[in-house]
Amino acid sequence: MAVIFVPAEVSRLDNIDPKEIKVVEIQMPYAFEVDGRVYPIADEMRPGTAFLAEPFGARTQKLQKRLYTRSNCALTENRILQTIINDTHDPKADTSIWWQTDEVRVGDKINVRAEFNGDGTTLIVYEHRIKDENKSLKLEPDDWWLDKKFLGIGFSTGVTPVFAHVRYLAALNFGRTRKHPGAHYVLIVSVKNPRQLMSHEEWLEIEKKYPENFRYHPVLTREWPEDWPYTRGRIVKAEKGVDGQEKINMDPLFGVVADIEERHVRMCGNETAELQLRTGFEQTRNPASFKAEVW
Numbered sequence: 001m002a003v004i005f006v007p008a009e010v011s012r013l014d015n016i017d018p019k020e021i022k023v024v025e026i027q028m029p030y031a032f033e034v035d036g037r038v039y040p041i042a043d044e045m046r047p048g049t050a051f052l053a054e055p056f057g058a059r060t061q062k063l064q065k066r067l068y069t070r071s072n073c074a075l076t077e078n079r080i081l082q083t084i085i086n087d088t089h090d091p092k093a094d095t096s097i098w099w100q101t102d103e104v105r106v107g108d109k110i111n112v113r114a115e116f117n118g119d120g121t122t123l124i125v126y127e128h129r130i131k132d133e134n135k136s137l138k139l140e141p142d143d144w145w146l147d148k149k150f151l152g153i154g155f156s157t158g159v160t161p162v163f164a165h166v167r168y169l170a171a172l173n174f175g176r177t178r179k180h181p182g183a184h185y186v187l188i189v190s191v192k193n194p195r196q197l198m199s200h201e202e203w204l205e206i207e208k209k210y211p212e213n214f215r216y217h218p219v220l221t222r223e224w225p226e227d228w229p230y231t232r233g234r235i236v237k238a239e240k241g242v243d244g245q246e247k248i249n250m251d252p253l254f255g256v257v258a259d260i261e262e263r264h265v266r267m268c269g270n271e272t273a274e275l276q277l278r279t280g281f282e283q284t285r286n287p288a289s290f291k292a293e294v295w
């Protein structure tokens, strides 16, 4: 059967940092017709996974297929696919340039991939599958994370999967009951300047509501207000040791997260950030587990 793409409506465009970073929401319709029959559309995307859309390429001047990790969760915002898109500034950048232009408007239609569920009665939003589990930030089953400690680190738009994790966990009260303390999540986001902070107030509110289950630590790498109470500069730094060998300085990170050995680290960003973090853990202290997604 041919791959199914459903026209979905752009329902929100928010310029976080004009021409650089945009929050995008795409609303899936309730139903879609395939071969003369109308099927309901269900949204069961697991937090930390990506959907496939068909944006326009500014360089190639044609529609392209691109994956975007969802930053909200199906539990609270069903069929509203939120993601955060940046201009990559790569010489071959294509759709990422178009997203930052005024050519894309609220109300426009963007195709999003769907597929049939097991018995062929319903269409579900296609969820991209990453085979290597260590490179996938798809949140583990609910009975797994209930008693776990996490550290989610998102660099720039790499915040998308960790945002989805926290929103999902918060919707389930972090698994907290009268008898059970539930999961604990430290969210570190690293962006260049205060303008690039995303959903900042929401994280502060969740922190206030769940002080025993959630901590938020926004890092500003290039520009910060004088009274910035969090990390200024990189959270891990590559430095030359006395022997001339490159060493990763993990002190800023360990200053924020003292119990790294107990934490399941989930990181999303570019290759350099991933390599530095991986090397840094190997050179110092290892977390309980480490999964990283690089685009």
Ligand SMILES: Cc1cc2nc3c(=O)[nH]c(=O)nc-3n(C[C@H](O)[C@H](O)[C@H](O)COP(=O)(O)OP(=O)(O)OC[C@H]3O[C@@H](n4cnc5c(N)ncnc54)[C@H](O)[C@@H]3O)c2cc1C
Pocket: 050, 057, 064, 066, 067, 068, 069, 070, 083, 084, 085, 086, 088, 089, 090, 092, 093, 094, 095, 096, 097, 128, 157, 160, 295
């Ligand atoms: C699983 C998955 C999830 C993703 N989620 C998101 C998301 O939530 N938000 C988002 O903005 N993007 C995300 N991406 C990347 C996105 O799919 C596009 O590749 C990206 O927006 C660039 O699109 P493009 O059409 O401009 O360039 P492409 O044609 O995709 O790439 C052109 C060139 O740019 C390079 N490139 C791609 N991405 C980057 C980058 N970030 N920095 C530097 N060079 C790059 C490619 O290697 C290639 O050489 C995801 C990718 C994958 C695989």
